[in-house]
Amino acid sequence: MNRRQLLGASAALPLMTIIPRSARAAPGPVPFAAAVVRQMAREAAAKAFKAPDNKLPDSLKDLDYDRYRALRFNPEKALWRGEKLPFEVQFFHRGSFYTNRVDIYEVANGQATQVPYQPEHFSFGATPPPPAGADLGFGGFRLHAPINKPDYYDEVCVFLGASYFRAVAKGQVYGLSARGLSINTGEAAGEEFPQFKSFWIEKPASNANSIVVHALLDSESAAAAYRFTIRPGDTTIFDVEMVIYPRVEIKNTGLAAITSMFFFGPNDRKEVDDFRPAVHDSDGLAIFNGRGEQLWRPLHNPRDLQISSFGDRNPRGFGLMQRQKDFSDYQDLESSFERRPSLWVEPIGDWGEGSVQLLEIPTKEEIHDNIGTFWRPKNPLPAKGELAFTYRLHWGPDQPKPSALAIFSRSGIGARGDDTKLFVLDLIGDKLKSIDPTKIKGVVTAEKAEIRNIVTQRNPQNGGWRLSFEMPVKSKAPVELRASLMQDDQAISEVWVYRWTP
Structure with missing residues (x-):
């Protein structure tokens, strides 16, 4: 049992x-x-x-x-x-x-x-x-x-x-x-x-x-x-x-x-x-x-x-x-x-x-x-x-008090070639509707790993935004990741934290 x-x-x-x-x-x-x-x-x-x-x-x-x-x-x-x-x-x-x-x-x-x-x-x-x-x-x-x-x-x-x-x-x-x-x-x-x-x-x-x-x-x-x-x-x-x-x-x-x-x-x-x-x-x-x-x-x-x-x-x-x-x-x-x-x-x-x-x-x-x-x-x-x-x-259905920040609604991970992983993160929230799109940027950091090709773009399917990036996989060790959307020095999303394991 x-x-x-x-x-x-x-x-x-x-x-x-x-x-x-x-x-x-x-x-x-x-x-x-x-x-x-x-x-x-x-x-x-x-x-x-x-x-x-x-x-x-x-x-x-x-x-x-x-x-x-x-x-x-x-x-x-x-x-x-x-x-x-x-x-x-x-x-x-x-x-x-x-x-x-x-x-x-x-x-x-x-x-x-x-x-x-x-x-x-x-x-x-x-x-x-x-x-x-x-x-x-x-x-x-x-x-x-x-x-x-x-x-x-x-x-x-x-x-x-x-x-x-x-x-x-x-x-x-x-x-x-x-x-x-x-x-x-x-x-x-x-x-x-x-x-x-x-x-x-x-x-x-x-x-x-x-x-x-x-x-x-x-x-x-x-x-x-x-x-x-x-x-x-x-x-x-x-x-x-x-x-x-x-x-x-x-x-x-x-x-x-x-x-x-x-x-x-x-x-x-x-x-x-x-x-x-x-x-x-x-x-x-x-x-x-x-x-x-x-x-x-x-x-x-x-x-x-x-x-x-x-x-x-x-x-x-x-x-x-x-x-x-x-x-x-x-x-x-x-x-x-x-x-x-x-x-x-x-x-x-x-x-x-x-x-x-x-x-x-x-x-x-x-x-x-x-x-x-x-x-x-x-x-x-x-x-x-x-x-x-x-x-x-x-x-x-959700947290009792809706966040003023954009939230991550979906996290997708897949292969990008033989030795690279592609991360695709979708975000939703009213905060994204009032921001100048030219000032939105994705910030991604990783311990002991390289981050490449950070891209932010509107997602017309959910009315939010999509943040994607690539990470070459060079070892079998776990990698701690952090990602968020920023406007200048202000956070406009919650912080996505993830432990990637091979």
């Missing part, structure tokens, strides 16, 4: 021993506040980590993909169905590779009540149902709201698998995912996968346009408490408040982590024999750094693991974007890559020194999530500390 399938299967990971419901009846309502989850995380971090018990009935073990997908929740049993509220909640069953239990609570009038697991609310297909009285808990949940039509509750977000969650905006389909916390991602010693263990979902008012979800996370290195305020719409917004309690010093932390897929595109079609022009959930990493610089880093599918680090202090935002939005960019009738969301992270408050990390992992199939990005603080998170971070996630 690979990471892509883990997300695509739409189910999650937390659990507990199978005990008859009569032996562990769900408690009645108890007082609840956000401070309760923080206290639970604080107390958990003060103790040694206890791995979750992932026992399951034999009938639910080792299910293949199709049999697991047949474990379906009955929508008529959705939480708040028929109450004319702006949200409903449906649940995922545990099974196969999703073995860990998640406990879910409804919060109403300041009281939390556990949502009971009821096997009769699921259909099991060819899989025998669990034994009578078994209390398996859930694998995760999804929120539904009338985001596209006023009379239909579409699925708008899913919390599912370790600390993964994903969402869509109006008119979109699922693509990339976020994570509550990543630890040791990209490290040779191996990655640690923190898991959401419990959720508390606040019952919304009848006129609410948002819903609040609290979560408790745990792992070998840390526990954490989360408060998500979720607002679906043309852009779906998550306001995230997190408090981390490290058990040990954590040197390699990933905050506001995003996971995506890039198989191939016009900048990277090595050894690709496919009728489609491109296959990806995201085509680039955008960064607004604390120095006021706007960067665009096209993604690629390398032959070897590539890790890029963009040092910064108090970043203004970063995210994985899907800028190619036309069907003609993909020609895929089933996957609708042009409708996949971009995800922009907006840090709130002082995040200090650190770096935006980008991981690009080789893949030979589109089923793998091979792209990751996150904020890594410069200093390790201290053991026994309490650290709070607040940020906003924007799931939608």
Whole structure:
């Protein structure tokens, strides 16, 4: 089972021993506040980590993909169905590779009540149902709201698998995912996968346009408490408040982590024999750094693991974007890559020194999530500390605030003879419409490589401009490139940064 399938299967990971419901009846309502989850995380971090018990009935073990997908929740049993509220909640069953239990609570009038697991609310297909009285808990949940039509509750977000969650905006389909916390991602010693263990979902008012979800996370290195305020719409917004309690010093932390897929595109079609022009959930990493610089880093599918680090202090935002939005960019009738969301992270408050990390992992199939990005603080998170971070996630068609600068909409790379590469970069934006064309020039630099034949010209097909250049390939070493459009000494575009690898 690979990471892509883990997300695509739409189910999650937390659990507990199978005990008859009569032996562990769900408690009645108890007082609840956000401070309760923080206290639970604080107390958990003060103790040694206890791995979750992932026992399951034999009938639910080792299910293949199709049999697991047949474990379906009955929508008529959705939480708040028929109450004319702006949200409903449906649940995922545990099974196969999703073995860990998640406990879910409804919060109403300041009281939390556990949502009971009821096997009769699921259909099991060819899989025998669990034994009578078994209390398996859930694998995760999804929120539904009338985001596209006023009379239909579409699925708008899913919390599912370790600390993964994903969402869509109006008119979109699922693509990339976020994570509550990543630890040791990209490290040779191996990655640690923190898991959401419990959720508390606040019952919304009848006129609410948002819903609040609290979560408790745990792992070998840390526990954490989360408060998500979720607002679906043309852009779906998550306001995230997190408090981390490290058990040990954590040197390699990933905050506001995003996971995506890039198989191939016009900048990277090595050894690709496919009728489609491109296959990806995201085509680039955008960064607004604390120095006021706007960067665009096209993604690629390398032959070897590539890790890029963009040092910064108090970043203004970063995210994985899907800028190619036309069907003609993909020609895929089933996957609708042009409708996949971009995800922009907006840090709130002082995040200090650190770096935006980008991981690009080789893949030979589109089923793998091979792209990751996150904020890594410069200093390790201290053991026994309490650290709070607040940020906003924007799931939608683009960055939440359009750039005043021209942006790179497409990056194409191809051969120019046997030992030269041709780079063709398209730019769009209102900035280009008000500039004297005789004063526009392309600026391209490269480390340890020669740049030739820099050309800028109007592109009548997209109403923007095209910047092209050639680079002789004289060695097998990677080359770091930067390009932008300038008017005299003023930048009129974001900065294109790229690591070319043979």
